Amino acid sequence: MKETKTQPSVGAKFTSHSLNMTDRKKASVTGVSKMDGASETELALTTCMGRLIITGTELKIVKFDEGDGNLTFSGNIDSIKYAQTKLPLLKRIFK
Numbered sequence: 001m002k003e004t005k006t007q008p009s010v011g012a013k014f015t016s017h018s019l020n021m022t023d024r025k026k027a028s029v030t031g032v033s034k035m036d037g038a039s040e041t042e043l044a045l046t047t048c049m050g051r052l053i054i055t056g057t058e059l060k061i062v063k064f065d066e067g068d069g070n071l072t073f074s075g076n077i078d079s080i081k082y083a084q085t086k087l088p089l090l091k092r093i094f095k
Contacts (some may be wrong), residue, residue, distance in 0.1 A: 046077075
């Protein structure tokens with residue numbers, strides 16, 4: 001009998017995700033499971049829908065609560081991009 005293993009989804013802690021932006025100056029994101037990095041020009045985070053990259057200028061985190069998955073930030077937002085999460089190196093080599 002063959003046993004199948006299921007991989008947990010990215011950000012399995014939360015099941016829904018939303019993004020609300022006002023005038024490209026303020027935004028809030030729900031379903032954030034991890035903050036991967038932050039600078040004045042880029043915010044990188046992991047949501048239940050995958051990795052999210054936000055670029056702009058003067059970006060500042062106003063509030064981040066990892067427990068409930070809410071992130072609020074401000075600044076001049078230029079782009080919001082969902083990126084594919086990379087498979088571990090060994091899995092990419094031995095497809």
